[in-house]
Amino acid sequence: MSGKRQFRIWRGDESGGDLQDYMVEVNEGEVVLDVIHRLQATDAPDLACRWNCKAGKCGSCSMEINGKPRLGCMTRMSTFGDDETVTVTPLRTFPVIRDLVTDVSFNYEKARETPAFAPPADVAPGDYRMQQVDVERSQEFRKCIECFLCQTVCHVIRDHEENKQAFSGPRYFIRAAELDMHPLDARTDRKEYAQAEQGLGFCNITKCCTEVCPEHIKITDNGIIPMKERVVDRRYDPLVWLGSKIFRRGETPQTSVTTARQGSATPGSARGGVHSHAGGSHDSRAETQAQSGVNWHREVPHPTAPAVDDRGKLPLTELTFDRAAAPSPFGDDVTFPLPPEHLNFAHPEQDNKH
Amino acid sequence: MTTTTRIERHHYDVVVIGAGGAGLRAAIEARLAGKKTAIISKSLFGKAHTVMAEGGAAAAMGNVNSRDNWQVHFRDTMRGGKFLNNFRMAELHAKESPQRIWELETYGALFDRTKDGKISQRNFGGHEYPRLAHVGDRTGLELIRTLQQKIVSLQQEDQREFGSYDARIRVFSETTITELLLDGDRVAGAFGYYRESGEFILFEAPAVVLATGGVGRSYKVTSNSWEYTGDGHALALRAGATLINMEFLQFHPTGMVWPPSVKGILVTESVRGDGGVLKNSDGKRFMFDYVPDVFRKQYAETEEEADRWYTDPDNNRRPPELLPRDEVARAINSEVKAGRGSPAGGVFLDIASRRSADEIRRRLPSMYHQFKELADVDITAEPMEVGPTCHYVMGGVEVDPDSGAAFGHVRGLFAAGEVSGGMHGSNRLGGNSLSDLLVFGKRAGGHAASYADGLTARPKVAVHEVEAAVETALAPLQRDTGENPYTLQQDLQAVMGDLVGIIRREGELADALVRLAELRERVAKVSAAGGRRYNPGWHLALDLRNMLVVSECTAKAALERQESRGGHTREDYPAMEPKWRQVNLVCALDGDTVQLTRKPLPKMRPELIGLFDRAELAKYLTDEELADFDALVADAGEADNR
Numbered sequence: 003m004s005g006k007r008q009f010r011i012w013r014g015d016e017s018g019g020d021l022q023d024y025m026v027e028v029n030e031g032e033v034v035l036d037v038i039h040r041l042q043a044t045d046a047p048d049l050a051c052r053w054n055c056k057a058g059k060c061g062s063c064s065m066e067i068n069g070k071p072r073l074g075c076m077t078r079m080s081t082f083g084d085d086e087t088v089t090v091t092p093l094r095t096f097p098v099i100r101d102l103v104t105d106v107s108f109n110y111e112k113a114r115e116t117p118a119f120a121p122p123a124d125v126a127p128g129d130y131r132m133q134q135v136d137v138e139r140s141q142e143f144r145k146c147i148e149c150f151l152c153q154t155v156c157h158v159i160r161d162h163e164e165n166k167q168a169f170s171g172p173r174y175f176i177r178a179a180e181l182d183m184h185p186l187d188a189r190t191d192r193k194e195y196a197q198a199e200q201g202l203g204f205c206n207i208t209k210c211c212t213e214v215c216p217e218h219i220k221i222t223d224n225g226i227i228p229m230k231e232r233v234v235d236r237r238y239d240p241l242v243w244l245g246s247k248i249f250r251r252g253e254t255p256q257t258s259v260t261t262a263r264q265g266s267a268t269p270g271s272a273r274g275g276v277h278s279h280a281g282g283s284h285d286s287r288a289e290t291q292a293q294s295g296v297n298w299h300r301e302v303p304h305p306t307a308p309a310v311d312d313r314g315k316l317p318l319t320e321l322t323f324d325r326a327a328a329p330s331p332f333g334d335d336v337t338f339p340l341p342p343e344h345l346n347f348a349h350p351e352q353d354n355k356h
Numbered sequence: 357m358t359t360t361t362r363i364e365r366h367h368y369d370v371v372v373i374g375a376g377g378a379g380l381r382a383a384i385e386a387r388l389a390g391k392k393t394a395i396i397s398k399s400l401f402g403k404a405h406t407v408m409a410e411g412g413a414a415a416a417m418g419n420v421n422s423r424d425n426w427q428v429h430f431r432d433t434m435r436g437g438k439f440l441n442n443f444r445m446a447e448l449h450a451k452e453s454p455q456r457i458w459e460l461e462t463y464g465a466l467f468d469r470t471k472d473g474k475i476s477q478r479n480f481g482g483h484e485y486p487r488l489a490h491v492g493d494r495t496g497l498e499l500i501r502t503l504q505q506k507i508v509s510l511q512q513e514d515q516r517e518f519g520s521y522d523a524r525i526r527v528f529s530e531t532t533i534t535e536l537l538l539d540g541d542r543v544a545g546a547f548g549y550y551r552e553s554g555e556f557i558l559f560e561a562p563a564v565v566l567a568t569g570g571v572g573r574s575y576k577v578t579s580n581s582w583e584y585t586g587d588g589h590a591l592a593l594r595a596g597a598t599l600i601n602m603e604f605l606q607f608h609p610t611g612m613v614w615p616p617s618v619k620g621i622l623v624t625e626s627v628r629g630d631g632g633v634l635k636n637s638d639g640k641r642f643m644f645d646y647v648p649d650v651f652r653k654q655y656a657e658t659e660e661e662a663d664r665w666y667t668d669p670d671n672n673r674r675p676p677e678l679l680p681r682d683e684v685a686r687a688i689n690s691e692v693k694a695g696r697g698s699p700a701g702g703v704f705l706d707i708a709s710r711r712s713a714d715e716i717r718r719r720l721p722s723m724y725h726q727f728k729e730l731a732d733v734d735i736t737a738e739p740m741e742v743g744p745t746c747h748y749v750m751g752g753v754e755v756d757p758d759s760g761a762a763f764g765h766v767r768g769l770f771a772a773g774e775v776s777g778g779m780h781g782s783n784r785l786g787g788n789s790l791s792d793l794l795v796f797g798k799r800a801g802g803h804a805a806s807y808a809d810g811l812t813a814r815p816k817v818a819v820h821e822v823e824a825a826v827e828t829a830l831a832p833l834q835r836d837t838g839e840n841p842y843t844l845q846q847d848l849q850a851v852m853g854d855l856v857g858i859i860r861r862e863g864e865l866a867d868a869l870v871r872l873a874e875l876r877e878r879v880a881k882v883s884a885a886g887g888r889r890y891n892p893g894w895h896l897a898l899d900l901r902n903m904l905v906v907s908e909c910t911a912k913a914a915l916e917r918q919e920s921r922g923g924h925t926r927e928d929y930p931a932m933e934p935k936w937r938q939v940n941l942v943c944a945l946d947g948d949t950v951q952l953t954r955k956p957l958p959k960m961r962p963e964l965i966g967l968f969d970r971a972e973l974a975k976y977l978t979d980e981e982l983a984d985f986d987a988l989v990a991d992a993g994e995a996d997n998r
Contacts (some may be wrong), residue, residue, distance in 0.1 A: 015889060031615020031731060043842035047893035048886025054581040057621055058730060060403045078617065078732050099812050100890040109400060114521055118509030119464030129456035131473030137466045141491065144498060148402055187545060
């Protein structure tokens with residue numbers, strides 16, 4: 003497949019610019035960033051483009067390729083048709099500096115505003131004790147390589163400069179979620195902060211951020227939605243309100259996974275395991291399958307036993323439970339109708355085709 | 357009035373050049389000591405090459421095996437470096453790395469855990485016990501992010517106290533330093549440019565910490581990013597400091613050479629451990645032809661025996677694909693030079709025909725996914741094309757082990773991380789780099805702060821030096837007769853890759869020096885098209901100067917050292933020579949030329965050398981040194997008897 007290929011690359015700076023056509027040699031096995039490097043070495047030595055690791059680990063070479071926010075180093079030329087023109091433009095949400103380089107300082111400003119990890123006061127370095135299942139929830143978000151593709155794709159700010167002041171964007175919602183789920187973070191107001199200061203309420207869960215994430219972090223499902231739900235619980239739930247009058251905040255017995263925190267150096271492992279048919283299962287293989295489309299032979303996730311207290315009972319009373327009315331027998335995180343790919347129905351005729 | 361009055365000026369107590377693990381840790385320390393600190397980052401904040409580290413950070417915490425302690429870690433490090441390490445650095449590193457790792461947890465790091473909730477530790481080549489604190493295979497990212505977020509938290513403190521995030525610690529992202537400025541023999545500041553705007557910037561500061569990483573960009577096939585142009589090495593040389601051990605570069609024998617999208621990326625050794633074999637273009641499993649006599653007893657002689665080893669290692673000898681890294685690299689080199697290489701100039705690493713697709717995916721999940729995603733190469737269906745790839749430079753700025761202060765005739769200059777030399781000797785153990793960054797980053801930052809405290813008067817930046825720096829920086833833009841910087845970089849990479857690569861010969865090294873001298877002329881006349889705003893061609897033209905001088909150091913030192921040890925393999929001197937173990941090769945700059953001198957290694961303290969067996973020491977030490985050791989043991993024995 004070696005040969006000359008048509009590239010259209012945006013050249014210019016903050017005062018304006020346009021797409022320029024290049025015919026450039028493309029060899030088998032190359033990615034878009036390789037082609038940009040070749041252009042720099044030949045026709046356009048001053049073509050501005052950020053990059054570092056060229057292995058999908060640093061998140062520097064973010065650009066929009068044929069209109070889609072992508073990493074240049076992870077976009078293979080073989081994914082385009084042989085005579086398809088490849089159009090490369092800078093990230094749209096941020097001001098252009100030159101060519102493919104944009105001013106991403108917005109993100110660093112929002113990072114600075116997000117309150118940092120608060121170490122537990124009475125735990126010495128070396129005495130931190132955490133269970134693997136507890137750190138894994140935050141670890142998912144710490145995979146973030148800060149490519150800011152989720153930020154550029156988010157429609158709240160993509161074409162709405164005026165929202166930038168009040169909205170931090172998906173990257174910083176998962177930062178707040180990460181700290182919220184950190185087993186030893188001493189602050190207890192991460193969700194409230196996200197709602198009040200980061201503009202979590204602007205997000206209407208279109209999941210574009212999750213779609214573009216090169217690290218496949220489930221930004222919406224595992225980060226934003228749990229944050230939103232809990233914020234709603236705390237704000238509007240009269241039972242929680244009553245509970246918070248009786249127990250001081252933080253001492254309220256919690257049952258949900260995302261808020262389970264004992265406030266000591268040794269939090270228990272995930273006690274109230276969410277048992278559900280959807281995102282809450284710990285079966286990552288089944289989840290990957292679910293994402294890849296309808297699989298008629300999908301196995302039902304293994305049922306998880308609810309956590310019980312010392313007496314072998316569910317740790318629930320009306321006063322301490324974190325929402326009104328009885329919990330859903332299907333799990334709190336399941337909404338109906340279920341997405342078809344999560345169903346386990348085997349169609350008699352399609353069976354034969356596979 | 358001169359042009360220099362319009363240059364943006366900043367005053368700091370400590371300027372840290374480099375924003376990888378070592379730089380950020382140094383900056384944190386300097387800021388905690390109350391110093392006004394600047395961090396200069398060539399890329400955006402948080403993109404440093406440290407993110408590439410996968411394995412983990414070595415620290416003898418003893419969480420998985422309680423027998424581990426600093427003495428064992430020290431021994432492993434010295435062994436790995438073939439006893440050429442600066443023993444004091446290895447000692448400090450082994451003693452202090454557990455605290456540095458635990459400290460990261462107080463900054464918010466989340467390492468993988470053991471069952472009892474401690475930091476989990478994994479096994480790694482050369483480490484006697486499971487020792488590497490890790491987060492899956494993205495430990496470097498966790499380390500960078502944690503330090504980045506710690507800096508943000510310090511900035512938040514300053515915001516509360518002084519009303520400005522930048523009051524006491526500020527990050528200058530996408531900024532490159534081209535020159536250190538001196539007042540006599542004291543550091544007075546640093547001069548550079550913003551990559552975004554091309555505007556110049558001048559830092560006046562009495563103390564500078566170099567944390568710029570390595571030199572891999574001088575090689576054709578490398579796992580390093582564009583930033584790795586040896587800036588810190590070159591800045592130190594030009595400021596009057598010295599470099600040691602520059603002949604030692606770590607090459608990994610199996611980096612991908614094809615397709616281009618993954619060129620240089622490492623293929624983990626476990627591919628070979630799990631059954632992968634190396635084949636040449638004739639389809640021959642060639643490693644059987646390259647088993648050296650000293651290893652012949654441990655390695656299989658037939659394919660049948662080798663294949664039995666995977667399931668029955670007790671009754672069969674190891675397959676020759678599992679020889680030490682330098683042997684494998686040498687063999688690959690020979691096959692390619694004999695014309696039996698793959699189309700892209702490597703050899704074939706085949707696991708697809710030897711294990712089922714399911715098994716490969718199960719045992720090598722990250723390898724499978726990495727190549728599938730980045731290159732659409734299905735390692736379960738086709739062989740990989742691999743060859744030696746430049747990975748890490750052991751050599752660097754010669755520093756005082758305790759403070760990180762550079763030797764030579766300059767004061768106020770400190771170095772930490774890959775840019776400093778000595779810690780890893782002739783070969784670095786996997787996992788020791790991340791802990792190195794933390795231990796010596798902290799030390800360099802702290803000592804830079806106390807050096808700045810101890811000064812009675814601030815060194816002054818001389819106007820004419822700034823003028824000269826401006827002129828040098830602008831020169832490539834003002835010339836239009838010279839060559840394209842990209843061509844020059846390719847030529848430099850070709851010289852280094854072909855002649856000063858993994859296997860070295862006297863004739864080739866001498867040839868390399870001639871060619872580097874020619875390149876020096878050409879680089880001096882390089883021209884860059886375009887303007888000053890974010891112009892990568894101009895940036896490269898300025899980096900070339902650094903790459904060149906560092907390459908000269910490597911070539912000269914490699915020619916001088918007539919033995920093979922760790923990351924330096926001479927085909928004409930294949931054995932390790934105890935006499936050479938006593939010598940560090942030191943590079944300094946005299947005017948424009950690199951001067952090489954020999955310097956004796958510091959002598960290990962008795963209680964440290966006493967940690968080793970005599971039989972082991974016998975492999976490394978000269979007869980005189982062994983006699984000293986025996987006397988020492990005898991003395992200790994007498995003392996015990998009394």
